[in-house]
Amino acid sequence: MGRGAEYVADVAASGLLGGGGRYTALCAERLGERLGSPLVLLTPSCSAALELSVLLAELGPGDEAIVPSFTHPATAAAVAKTGAIPVFADIAPETLGLDPSTVAAAVTDRTRAIMPTHYAGVACDMAGLSTLAERHRLAVIEDAAHGVFADLEGRPLGSLGDAGCFSFGQMKNVTCGEGGALAVNREDWVTRAEVLADRGTNRRAFERGEVPAYSWVDIGAAGAPGELVAAYLWGQLEVADQIVSARRAVWSMYHERLAQAEAAGTLRRPAVPEGRHLDGHIYYVLLPDRSERDRAITRLAEAGVQAAFHFVPLHSSAAGLRHGRTAGALEVTDDVAGRLLRLPIWPGLSEADVERVVGGLVDVARPQAGAARA
Ligand SMILES: *Cc1c(COP(=O)(O)O)cnc(C)c1O
Numbered sequence: 079m080g081r082g083a084e085y086v087a088d089v090a091a092s093g094l095l096g097g098g099g100r101y102t103a104l105c106a107e108r109l110g111e112r113l114g115s116p117l118v119l120l121t122p123s124c125s126a127a128l129e130l131s132v133l134l135a136e137l138g139p140g141d142e143a144i145v146p147s148f149t150h151p152a153t154a155a156a157v158a159k160t161g162a163i164p165v166f167a168d169i170a171p172e173t174l175g176l177d178p179s180t181v182a183a184a185v186t187d188r189t190r191a192i193m194p195t196h197y198a199g200v201a202c203d204m205a206g207l208s209t210l211a212e213r214h215r216l217a218v219i220e221d222a223a224h225g226v227f228a229d230l231e232g233r234p235l236g237s238l239g240d241a242g243c244f245s246f247g248q249m250k251n252v253t254c255g256e257g258g259a260l261a262v263n264r265e266d267w268v269t270r271a272e273v274l275a276d277r278g279t280n281r282r283a284f285e286r287g288e289v290p291a292y293s294w295v296d297i298g299a300a301g302a303p304g305e306l307v308a309a310y311l312w313g314q315l316e317v318a319d320q321i322v323s324a325r326r327a328v329w330s331m332y333h334e335r336l337a338q339a340e341a342a343g344t345l346r347r348p349a350v351p352e353g354r355h356l357d358g359h360i361y362y363v364l365l366p367d368r369s370e371r372d373r374a375i376t377r378l379a380e381a382g383v384q385a386a387f388h389f390v391p392l393h394s395s396a397a398g399l400r401h402g403r404t405a406g407a408l409e410v411t412d413d414v415a416g417r418l419l420r421l422p423i424w425p426g427l428s429e430a431d432v433e434r435v436v437g438g439l440v441d442v443a444r445p446q447a448g449a450a451r452a
Contacts, residue, residue, distance in 0.1 A: 079321055079425065082254070082313025089309045097302035101309040106259075108315050109244075112227075113237040115261040117268045119275050120311070122303050124223045124245030127260035128156035130274050130301055131241040132191065134267045135217035137162040141190045143219075146176050147393040147404070148411045149195040153221045154392050158401035162190070166393035168408045170203065172351050177410070178206030184405030185214050195221040196235045198360035199228035200350060204238050219243065223258075226251055227322045227357035236261045246311055251325060251359050252318050254311035257303050275301030324425030325358025331432045332361045332421060339440050361421045363439070368416035374439060375419065381438045384422060391415050 085101060102120055110118040121127040137143055139161035145154050147166040154164035167184045170177035174197040181192060192211055194202040211218045218239030222228075225235035226244050236242025241264075246257035262271045272282045278298030283289050303311075314321070333347060340347045346364040350356065365371040371387060378385045391411050392398040421435055 080313035080317040082310035085309035085313050086306050089305045095305050097304050097308065099305040099308065101305055101312045102302065104312050105308055105315055108312075109259055109261070113234050113242065113261045113263075115237055115242070115263050116265050117262040117271055119260045119262070119271060119301065120303055120308060121258040121260050121275070121301055123152075123247065123256055124150075124221070124243050124258040125152040125156065126299070126301060127241075127243035127258045128152055128193075128219070128221065129159060129299065130260050130271065131219040131243060132156050132160050132162070133274050133297065134241060134262070134271055135191045135219060137190055140188060142186060142188045142403070143191040143193055144176070144181050144184050144189060144405070145193045145392075146195050146197075146411070147391045147398070147408050148174065148197065148389055148415060149221060149392065150223065150389065151392060151395070151397070153193055153195055154398065154402060157191075157193070158397070163188075164392075164398070164402040165189070166391075166398065166402055166404045166408060166411075168406055168410050169197070169414070171410050171414070172349050173200050173202055173354075174198065174414060175200065175202030176207060178203050178210055180406055181207060182210055185210065185216075189214060189216055191217040191219055193219045193221060194239075195223070196225040196228065198348060198362060199225035199235065199354075199356040199358075200348070201225070201228070201230035201235055201238075201354050204230060208238075217241075223247075223250065224359045225357060226359075227318060228359075229355045231353040232355075237263055240264050240267065246314070251321060251357055252311070252314045254303070254307045254314065257307055257311055270296065274298045277301075321425055322357045325423060326356070327358075328423050328425070328427045328432060329356065329358040329361050331429060332423075332436065335432065335436045336363065336439075339436075344440065358423065361423045362418050363421065364414065364417045365419055366417070371417050371419050377441070378435070378438045381434065383435050383438055385435070385439075386420050387415075387418055388420065389415060 137160040141162040157164040168180040220239040222236035223245035242261035244259040281292040284292035393404040
């Protein structure tokens, strides 16, 4: 979908391949309008946006940041890279995002940030997390990789914390292969964010005529994609509404067709608590237990349907054990990670495809009285 290839050819013909050109500006402007953020920077990935965020929050050795264990490794890896400790807290069963009560129990004198992931674009309990953040003076950095076009009561995900991180990787709703964005939602972080993302220089201020020459002023990274990538991304952002509504339509088809299976106790469908508007990034179900889930994957694969699970919990992963600390028992994380199954979802998945997936799933998932979580 979209005119990305045309825009890439346009950039290639111009020879102006470096970042920061017309398409970069168009993408940042479009995202900025949606998010209402004082600054949006395109980044090479969501991982890069997370790495910039933890630098903005001034995380360093001896500090701690509270992260979910049920998330992409990038959320925790960004913390560990600064020498700070990712502290794994449990998720709430209603949102599959950080549970404020487990976060409260994880806070210490060394805590500097809370980094919620909005799983499947379902907003975490941001009111609860913000209250904690205010009480303990913590930064809030949102991993909104699943929720580029999702919101909480009309407020876009990624605009609710001090910074929001987005992914335009291959598997995401809007993609340029590898890409991301950082929304800086605090005015007092804007100048430093520009410097950190520009190899530690004040080149942007120089380009605006604010300083006579640009020089090295801080630590930093090569934090922007080139213009070919931005051009492709612009082609996608132009049609983002169509992409998202097509994905939402598939999401709704699954949801309707699986209602009966849920009523029969065969599986649990995603809960969407009040005020959450999703962008159709993920459709998942919770099977009664790990063996049912694994059996479903095998049987669906035999029927030519690729269904996958994630995330392998971070707190018990090799790097999690080496770099992190676990707060509490993480029972919901371990439970959900063992039972969750993602169903195929992309724009253009037909009703017949959905029927085939649902048929295969309902066929394998035998009812087990009382085993599915309410
Ligand atoms: C995909 C993803 C990331 C990493 O994004 P990249 O752009 O590949 O770096 C981070 N967090 C979550 C929740 C993701 O799904």
